[in-house]
Every structure is written in C-alpha cells, then in structure tokens.
Amino acid sequence: MTQTADLYCVFGNPIHHSKSPVIHAMFAKQTGQAMDYQTNLAPLDGFAASVQQFIEIGGKGANVTVPFKLEAFALAQKLSARAAMAGAVNTLIFSAGEIIGDNTDGIGLVRDITHNASKPIHGRRVLLLGAGGAARGALLPLLEERPASLTIANRTLSKAVELVEMAKKSAMRSDCEIEAKTWEQLDGSFDLIVNATSASLQSEVPPIPSSIFSASSLAYDMMYADTQTRFNLYAQQCGAQTRDGLGMLIEQAAEAFFIWRGVRPETAPIFAHFRPVEG
Numbered sequence: 001m002t003q004t005a006d007l008y009c010v011f012g013n014p015i016h017h018s019k020s021p022v023i024h025a026m027f028a029k030q031t032g033q034a035m036d037y038q039t040n041l042a043p044l045d046g047f048a049a050s051v052q053q054f055i056e057i058g059g060k061g062a063n064v065t066v067p068f069k070l071e072a073f074a075l076a077q078k079l080s081a082r083a084a085m086a087g088a089v090n091t092l093i094f095s096a097g098e099i100i101g102d103n104t105d106g107i108g109l110v111r112d113i114t115h116n117a118s119k120p121i122h123g124r125r126v127l128l129l130g131a132g133g134a135a136r137g138a139l140l141p142l143l144e145e146r147p148a149s150l151t152i153a154n155r156t157l158s159k160a161v162e163l164v165e166m167a168k169k170s171a172m173r174s175d176c177e178i179e180a181k182t183w184e185q186l187d188g189s190f191d192l193i194v195n196a197t198s199a200s201l202q203s204e205v206p207p208i209p210s211s212i213f214s215a216s217s218l219a220y221d222m223m224y225a226d227t228q229t230r231f232n233l234y235a236q237q238c239g240a241q242t243r244d245g246l247g248m249l250i251e252q253a254a255e256a257f258f259i260w261r262g263v264r265p266e267t268a269p270i271f272a273h274f275r276p277v278e279g
C-alpha cells in the first residue's frame with residue numbers, strides 16, 4: 001500500500017473468511033492500480049453507520065456480502081437497473097457525495113458460464129432452481145443473454161411465479177418462454193441448470209428428476225466448496241458436466257473492479273491461484 005492508494009472494502013458479518021481482499025489485491029497488482037482493499041466487519045445493527053464512517057475516511061467504494069445486501073439496497077441513493085431487478089446490492093460506489101448501488105453477482109454468473117466455461121446461454125433452455133435472493137439476482141443478466149426458454153423451479157411455487165412475473169415485465173424477455181414449475185412438474189432436459197437454492201447449506205439437494213440432465217447439460221452450483229458440492233455430485237451421477245460458484249465469485253469481483261477503476265482485470269490467474277489443478 002502507498003499513501004496515495006484509494007480505499008475500498010467488503011462489508012459483511014462474519015467477514016474473516018472472505019476471499020475478496022486477495023482477489024482485489026491480485027487485480028490491483030495485475031493492472032497497476034493503487035488500491036487498498038480490506039475486510040470491514042460491520043455490526044449486525046450498524047451497517048449504515050459503518051458505511052458512513054468508511055466514506056468519512058475517504059472510501060471510494062465497497063463490496064457488500066451476507067447479511068447486508070438488502071440494507072445496502074435500501075441505503076443506495078441511486079441504483080443500476082440490475083440492482084433494482086435483483087432487489088439487492090453487492091457493490092457500492094461513493095461518488096460526489098452520493099451512494100450508488102449496483103449488483104454484479106448475476107453478471108458474474110453469466111460471464112463465468114459464457115466466457116470461462118465457454119457455454120452459450122443464447123438460444124438455450126435454461127432452468128433456474130430457487131426463487132430467493134440469489135435467483136432474483138441472476139434473473140436479468142440471464143435474460144440479457146436471450147435464452148430460448150427460462151424455467152424457474154422452486155419448493156414454494158408462489159415465489160417462482162413472482163419471479164416469472166418480474167421476468168415477464170422485463171424489457172429483456174424478448175421471445176423467451178418463461179414459466180414457473182414445482183420440482184415434480186419438471187420434465188425434459190435443459191442445456192443449463194443453475195442451482196440458486198440454499199439447500200446445500202443444509203447438505204440437501206432439491207428433489208429434481210434426473211431426466212433434467214443430459215451429457216451436454218451444464219449444471220452450475222452458485223455455491224462453492226473445497227470439495228464437490230452435493231448438487232454437483234448428483235448432477236455428475238446423472239451424466240451432466242458441472243461447475244461451481246468460485247468462478248462467479250471471481251467474475252463478480254472483476255465487474256466491481258471494472259466499475260470502480262475503469263479497467264477490466266484478467267480473471268484466469270485468480271482462478272488458477274485458488275484452484276491450481278483446474279486453473
């Protein structure tokens with residue numbers, strides 16, 4: 001760090017496990033940007049005050065993680081279209097006395113699938129599992145790729161129906177077929193299956209039929225772990241190719257870095273740093 005380095009941080013609670021400082025330090029080194037990026041443990045009842053303090057010491061921007069993405073959405077005075085659609089903010093920009101909110105999670109997912117895994121979404125049959133915050137964040141960036149169809153399946157059907165209504169109102173729907181289903185109603189195979197449920201946190205896999213997977217399907221678990229996720233193990237047993245959310249994490253960070261610094265970093269070296277064998 002030099003005295004002229006611009007200040008950034010990631011707000012969360014807990015936050016010690018965050019990979020973001022390492023990722024952004026590598027981006028900054030690679031692109032020659034003078035940045036100081038730290039973790040920021042905000043009290044559970046003190047997110048807004050922590051943001052204010054950070055602005056007062058000269059903070060230029062921040063990432064926001066669990067459990068503050070909804071509070072960051074409420075705090076932002078201006079929102080990007082994708083943050084408005086997501087109903088959550090993971091990237092803040094502090095500029096000219098204003099707090100601007102964006103959400104780079106969904107675009108991070110899409111870039112990891114289309115660029116890193118080289119799987120097009122355009123014209124493909126896409127299945128989104130889950131209808132909570134993670135699924136909602138993925139909605140607009142997935143639609144922007146103009147898939148042939150988007151099916152949203154969820155344990156609670158009414159929540160999937162709500163997301164479908166939201167998607168249908170989006171200017172991006174084009175001629176994409178959009179529908180909501182329960183697990184039992186799923187039939188036929190999909191080109192891309194994105195697990196946006198939090199079932200893995202309870203070591204569970206949604207009760208989806210094996211027929212949704214084929215040898216050419218990509219099953220994408222938004223979660224990542226040191227070992228295979230339960231969802232990806234199941235998808236592999238059903239014959240699908242799999243990918244987990246590490247690439248999404250790195251790509252959402254790259255998009256935030258681009259928003260703040262105007263420079264797009266290379267993500268492959270970061271992926272290789274965390275996964276030397278696959279990278």
Ligand code: ATR
Nearest residue numbers: 130131132133134135155156159197198199204206
């Ligand atoms: P997140 O911010 O991680 O998306 P969330 O908004 O609480 O968290 O949403 C969790 C999602 O995972 C929901 O779609 C939830 O289904 P319900 O809407 O029916 O609650 C889904 N989910 C959580 N646990 C699950 C489980 N064991 N099996 C299947 N779906 C599960």
